[in-house]
Amino acid sequence: MGLETVLERIRDTGKAEAEVIVEEGRRERDRFLGEARAEGDALVARRVAEAHEQAGRRRVQDLARAELDARKIGLAAQEEVLNAVRAKVRERLAANPNPQALRKLLVRHAAEWKAGRVYCNARDAPDVRASVGSNFGGTIDCIGGIVIESGDGSMRLDLTYDSLLSDLWGDMIKEVASRLWPRA
16 A cells, blocks of 8 residues: 555545535535524514504504594584584674563562662663663673672672573583584
8 A cells, every 4th residue: 555545545535524524514504594594584474463563553543543633623613613603692692682681680689789789781771770770880891681789899790691691501502512413
């Protein structure tokens, strides 16, 4: 056996071992790549699922926001109509003087004004002055009705249409709204 043969055997053995090592490296590389692909695919699938879930939540939130905005717009429109109804009632009360209603108020509260002063708007002043005489206190800014003030000025009984409407409106607004917008 010569040196050439030994060298050749060592080369062949080295080549065989190198091929085995290279083959093992390729297998390990393929295994790592397969694991990385699987992890990548799982991550992509999770991200896609999260994106779909987030998009669904956004749709629900956008829908809820749109419904809330629509409700706000509807309520604002209803409030506008109710304010217009109230303004129309005030307008009608101001446009229709009612001396009989004033006389009824004065008769009902005679004990209060006989010891004090009575105020009313300028339009009703002649009728009120004729009814209360020297107890007439003057005119005030209102759409109708009277204000009775005690003799010492410590108490005021507000019977103006403005005040009465304000009190009644708070009590009647639900009924007015239900007549304007009946629920099915």
